[in-house]
Amino acid sequence: MPTPGRIHVAHALHEVFGEGGRVPDIWDRDLGEDAGLAQAMLGLCLRRWGRLQAWVKPKLKDPDRGVPLGTRVSLAMGLAQLAWLPGVSDHAAVNESVDLCADRELGFVPHKGLVNALLRRAAKDRQGLAAELEALPAALDRSPAADRALQAALVPHGAEAELETLWARLQQPPRPTFRSLRGELPEGLVPDAVLPDCLHLEEGLPFPRPWLEAAEGMVQDRSSQALLAYAWDRPVTRILDACAAPGGKTTALALRHPGAELTALEVHPRRVQRLRQTLAQRGVKAEVVQADAAAWLESTAATFDLILLDAPCSGSGTLQKHPEWPWVDHSDLPRLTGLQRRLLLAAVERLAPGGLLIYAVCSWLPEEGVLHRDWLAEARPELQPAEVWPASMGRSAEADASTTALFQPHPLRWEGEGFQGFAVCRKA
Ligand SMILES: C[S@@+](CC[C@H](N)C(=O)[O-])C[C@H]1O[C@@H](n2cnc3c(N)ncnc32)[C@H](O)[C@@H]1O
Known part of the structure; x- marks a missing residue:
């Protein structure tokens, strides 16, 4: 049985790639300690979806045949853990993905063996897997809608040629900024150079959750x-x-x-x-x-x-x-x-x-x-x-x-x- 975090990630990926829906803001609300790993896994699968699929395709017996979403989700999750989440053991990355594929709702049961074989092979050289995935063109991770949004962002500034740079920047998880509402600032929040009311959290300092929960500050872009x-x-x-x-x-x-x-x-x-x-x-x-x-x-x-x-x-x-x-x-x-x-x-x-x-x-x-x-x-x-x-x-x-x-x-x-x-x- 996969962990609740992995099940939540698989549900979110089905919602996006199966239904064209958005990931709800509170998708990870009940995950407790599992939330950090689940967030990292989901972020990697979404940001590298195109490359993950492109890595799998030539390894299939019949690459031109459609692959069920349950198989694609199980493989993407397993590969993302093996390539980019060194804290996850080979055993957990492989076996939990195989278990996901064996789930009638989230996986595709007949492809259990395929997922097992591909992930076991990939687990033998995790660094090599990461290098192979990174070497694939970054453009594979963009959809036509993403290209349109990037062009719309750049054209008014005459910066069309910088599309790849902007895309690479947008692939980094964002760093939140804050605004103080009253009282003293918690340690580690420093004012922005341009907007003094806008606060940044210094590298390595804890997220100021108690301050936000006490409504003394808020997150604001x-x-x-x-x-x-x-x-x-x-x-x-x-x-x-x-x-x-x-x-x-x-x-x-x-x-x-x-x-x-x-x-x-x-x-x-x-x-x-x-x-x-x-x-x-x-x-x-x-x-x-x-x-x-x-x-x-x-x-x-x-x-x-x-x-x-x-x-x-x-x-x-x-x-x-x-x-x-x-x-x-x-x-x-x-x-x-x-x-x-x-x-x-x-x-x-x-x-x-x-x-x-x-x-x-x-x-x-x-x-x-x-x-x-x-x-x-x-x-x-x-x-x-x-x-x-x-x-x-x-x-x-x-x-x-x-x-x-x-x-x-x-x-x-x-x-x-x-x-x-x-x-x-x-x-x-
Ligand atoms: C961009 S968000 C606003 C964010 C908000 N100003 C803030 O900074 O926290 C747009 C909001 O408009 C609401 N909305 C959508 N259609 C609306 C309508 N016809 N009348 C009023 N609110 C609407 C949405 O539910 C959403 O909460």
């Missing part, structure tokens, strides 16, 4: 923190966070504009619950409303001095954190871009005179960001671009004193998730 470091000195008394869960940006808005009235919308009931809990724990006062933001905005008469529209999106900019992104089904993109436009139009109608709207998505795809900016400029010419970020956060090559209304950090010169955003304001 560096790009989100840069987006929210907009320069704006007009009075802000009413704020709307239109797509708020899990509440990281709502929290940052409350810190930035203490005393302002804050309304936070979220459509999904479970996420609303989580948002309420998180804000309460952090002592953030906000009216949380469960609603479809488009319908809510279209029906309200309220106006706001500041609207943040951190819209639902494809998440292409998060593929470092979500290595399954290249392989999941993205056929809902047209629905998302339609929703983004409806949300945008409805939101700008609720801007008070002199008010600022910030639109953002954690995606590089132009149809989710910059093309909406161009479309909105035509549809609502009375709005003005608001240059609220330093030019270095946009398309400018250099950091200088100029500013930009387009947030589009360079994917190679800026460390953080891929984001696009723009800011518009209504005349006072």
Whole structure:
């Protein structure tokens, strides 16, 4: 019987490669001490999936015949452990993968012997196996969707030729960044050179779990923190966070504009619950409303001095954190871009005179960001671009004193998730 960690990893791989689905955020919640190994195993299988499959193919009797997903999953997991997880014994890597293949739900029982034979042979020279896998072209691990996302990230900066460099960078597991909410900083958190509120954990120091659990700090990506470091000195008394869960940006808005009235919308009931809990724990006062933001905005008469529209999106900019992104089904993109436009139009109608709207998505795809900016400029010419970020956060090559209304950090010169955003304001 494979360990619970391996069973969870196999389920996650079936979800991605069988269903085109995403790995749920809490997939490893019940794993306890097993979680670290399971996370490493899943990350390696997702990030090296193409190469793992390419290594197996020529060793099959009939390489052109399709291989059942259960066999591919068992082999990928076994090979990843043998090649890159030296702490796992040969015995565990081989036998547990064979047991997985023998599982009717997760494996493919007739291929038990094949998995056993291939893994036993590979276990004889683990370093050689790693070298063979690494020597295969890295491009095998990319899907057409991944290529499109990388090109979308690089083209606006004239850096198309650096696709391989960006891909290699995105294959490294991301290092989280933090933001302090109150009290003293735990040992090992140091401020970012560009964004002083953004904190990095020094190499080798323990993850500050107790500090996060006490709601004295939060994890927040560096790009989100840069987006929210907009320069704006007009009075802000009413704020709307239109797509708020899990509440990281709502929290940052409350810190930035203490005393302002804050309304936070979220459509999904479970996420609303989580948002309420998180804000309460952090002592953030906000009216949380469960609603479809488009319908809510279209029906309200309220106006706001500041609207943040951190819209639902494809998440292409998060593929470092979500290595399954290249392989999941993205056929809902047209629905998302339609929703983004409806949300945008409805939101700008609720801007008070002199008010600022910030639109953002954690995606590089132009149809989710910059093309909406161009479309909105035509549809609502009375709005003005608001240059609220330093030019270095946009398309400018250099950091200088100029500013930009387009947030589009360079994917190679800026460390953080891929984001696009723009800011518009209504005349006072
Ligand atoms: C990118 S996330 C927001 C992240 C959040 N701003 C933060 O920084 O913690 C987008 C959120 O919008 C929610 N959402 C999706 N469609 C929505 C809609 N029509 N109205 C309101 N919220 C929506 C999603 O459930 C998701 O929680």
